[in-house]
Amino acid sequence: MSSVFTSSIGKKLVMGISGLFLMMFMVVHLTVNSLLLVPDGGDTFNAAAHFMATNPIIRIIEPILAIGFVIHIIWALVLTLENRKARGSDRYASGNKSTGVSWASKNMFVLGLTILAFLVLHLAHFWVKMRLTGDDLLEHVTVNIAGVDTLVENSYALVNATFGYLWIVIVYIVAGVGLAIHLTHGFWSAFQSVGLSNNIWRKRFTVIGNIFAWLVGLGFSAIALLQYLFYQI
Amino acid sequence: MEKFLNITLKVWKQNGPREKGRFETYKLSNISVDSSFLEMMDILNEQLINEGKEPVAFDHDCREGICGMCSLYINGRPHGPDDDITTCQLHMRKFKDGETITIEPWRSAGFPVIKDLIVDRSSFDKIIMAGGYVSVNTGGVPDANAIPIPKDHADESMDAASCIGCGACVAACKNGSAMLFVSAKVSQLALLPQGKVEAARRAKAMVARMDELGFGNCTNTGACEVECPKGISISNIARLNREYLKAKIKD
Numbered sequence: 001m002s003s004v005f006t007s008s009i010g011k012k013l014v015m016g017i018s019g020l021f022l023m024m025f026m027v028v029h030l031t032v033n034s035l036l037l038v039p040d041g042g043d044t045f046n047a048a049a050h051f052m053a054t055n056p057i058i059r060i061i062e063p064i065l066a067i068g069f070v071i072h073i074i075w076a077l078v079l080t081l082e083n084r085k086a087r088g089s090d091r092y093a094s095g096n097k098s099t100g101v102s103w104a105s106k107n108m109f110v111l112g113l114t115i116l117a118f119l120v121l122h123l124a125h126f127w128v129k130m131r132l133t134g135d136d137l138l139e140h141v142t143v144n145i146a147g148v149d150t151l152v153e154n155s156y157a158l159v160n161a162t163f164g165y166l167w168i169v170i171v172y173i174v175a176g177v178g179l180a181i182h183l184t185h186g187f188w189s190a191f192q193s194v195g196l197s198n199n200i201w202r203k204r205f206t207v208i209g210n211i212f213a214w215l216v217g218l219g220f221s222a223i224a225l226l227q228y229l230f231y232q233i
Numbered sequence: 234m235e236k237f238l239n240i241t242l243k244v245w246k247q248n249g250p251r252e253k254g255r256f257e258t259y260k261l262s263n264i265s266v267d268s269s270f271l272e273m274m275d276i277l278n279e280q281l282i283n284e285g286k287e288p289v290a291f292d293h294d295c296r297e298g299i300c301g302m303c304s305l306y307i308n309g310r311p312h313g314p315d316d317d318i319t320t321c322q323l324h325m326r327k328f329k330d331g332e333t334i335t336i337e338p339w340r341s342a343g344f345p346v347i348k349d350l351i352v353d354r355s356s357f358d359k360i361i362m363a364g365g366y367v368s369v370n371t372g373g374v375p376d377a378n379a380i381p382i383p384k385d386h387a388d389e390s391m392d393a394a395s396c397i398g399c400g401a402c403v404a405a406c407k408n409g410s411a412m413l414f415v416s417a418k419v420s421q422l423a424l425l426p427q428g429k430v431e432a433a434r435r436a437k438a439m440v441a442r443m444d445e446l447g448f449g450n451c452t453n454t455g456a457c458e459v460e461c462p463k464g465i466s467i468s469n470i471a472r473l474n475r476e477y478l479k480a481k482i483k484d
């Protein structure tokens with residue numbers, strides 16, 4: 001097993017598994033976020049956020065998620081640098097006119113950097129305030145969780161206020177589209193990298209991946225936009 | 234359609250591996266549309282020799298698309314503007330009268346230029362030497378029908394075996410990766426009972442050699458499959474990943 005993770009295929013295995021893991025996280029995250037659209041002044045979302053913040057399983061998964069991101073990003077950097085070296089510094093004067101190669105597949109690192117830039121901003125807006133510094137908007141409110149009145153942080157108020165700024169909403173839309181494009185290639189590519197593909201399944205993964213990518217990417221964008229347009233008090 | 238073409242060639246000239254290269258411009262007239270690309274190159278070289286100049290060095294051998302020797306990156310694509318063919322199968326009717334044709338060598342760190350348009354592809358041979366074979370003991374010829382082989386396995390194996398080792402996949406790859414070549418060579422044997430015996434050792438050895446020689450990591454862009462003259466499918470790459478990871482897990 002020693003050289004698995006340093007071999008070219010092993011590195012792609014790491015990319016593929018971390019990518020699949022991040023995609024699973026995206027699904028959970030989007031599901032919770034969609035509760036922002038329940039028109040009850042944020043009670044449902046606050047209850048869900050309370051559950052996420054207090055649930056021990058989520059507490060364990062959080063650092064794993066962070067590690068997942070770090071691994072994905074470090075391996076992406078190593079892979080990209082090695083590949084530039086393997087390609088060599090001589091460019092083709094007549095350019096590259098191969099047809100049928102997706103733009104996403106050639107720009108995964110740049111797309112990833114877009115996601116990363118967004119991630120920093122995103123964490124500063126929410127995670128830092130909810131976990132570290134606190135914020136006036138987060139003042140506790142009472143919501144009824146399964147018949148029990150519970151005092152929870154008003155996460156909804158913070159999210160709602162953040163999405164009151166047009167520039168932030170625009171950043172979310174751009175990042176959502178960037179994520180979608182990253183995943184139009186990433187989804188099927190991950191299955192290919194871990195060896196779970198063939199001529200039939202590649203077509204299936206590509207179709208499923210395209211639907212998944214745009215659903216998730218535009219899903220995040222849409223929630224931010226709808227919050228800006230229809231949920232401001 | 235014109236019967237004869239007047240064309241301008243922009244050709245890469247480089248005296249040796251460590252020399253600095255440059256483009257030279259040549260003019261050719263009355264090239265028949267029926268001539269092949271390499272015949273056009275022969276006419277160019279004859280003209281250069283008659284003028285007392287040094288001819289352009291380029292690789293070729295069988296001139297019928299089976300040996301993989303011819304290379305050339307023509308107008309932005311390995312093996313030129315046609316699909317699923319080698320340069321020796323490319324015809325001048327694919328070009329227009331008055332066109333400027335740019336001809337470059339394969340460019341990838343794994344394929345250093347030897348001279349002009351000739352690159353050193355011996356790294357492919359080194360990968361094959363690492364395990365791209367079946368070890369057989371001598372003895373009587375076994376009966377062909379003694380080992381049943383499913384038809385789809387035989388078909389896929391034969392498709393993979395059509396790789397001629399030309400290196401267009403590497404030339405087309407933005408990552409300088411040799412995965413399509415290696416995956417074809419691993420697949421053609423891994424799919425057959427005779428090759429399965431050594432499949433794990435072969436996958437590990439060939440991938441290790443490929444990495445050692447400095448080829449890049451595949452990111453599944455698929456440019457290789459598009460430019461491969463033999464239409465080798467990237468599903469072979471998924472198979473190679475599978476064979477390699479399976480072999481490593483077993484260790």
Ligand code: HEM
Pocket residue numbers: 012013015016017018019020022023026072073076077079080108109111112113115116182183185186187189190191193194451452453
């Ligand atoms: C939520 C965030 C992200 C998700 C869900 C995600 C998902 C994926 C997936 C599924 C793959 C395919 C893996 C494979 O081909 O084996 C991938 C590849 C890649 N990702 Fe990400 N990624 C994310 C963030 C990032 C970030 C932040 C970066 C870099 C700064 C990045 C850079 C790359 C690169 C360079 C590749 C390699 C391209 C390839 O091998 O096809 N990604 N990503």
Ligand code: SF4
Pocket residue numbers: 395396397398399400401402403413414417457460461462463464465
């Ligand atoms: S896989 Fe195709 S492009 Fe690559 S060496 Fe074989 S025949 Fe040439």
Ligand code: FES
Pocket residue numbers: 292293294295296297298299300301302303319320321322
């Ligand atoms: S010269 Fe043999 S394949 Fe072109």
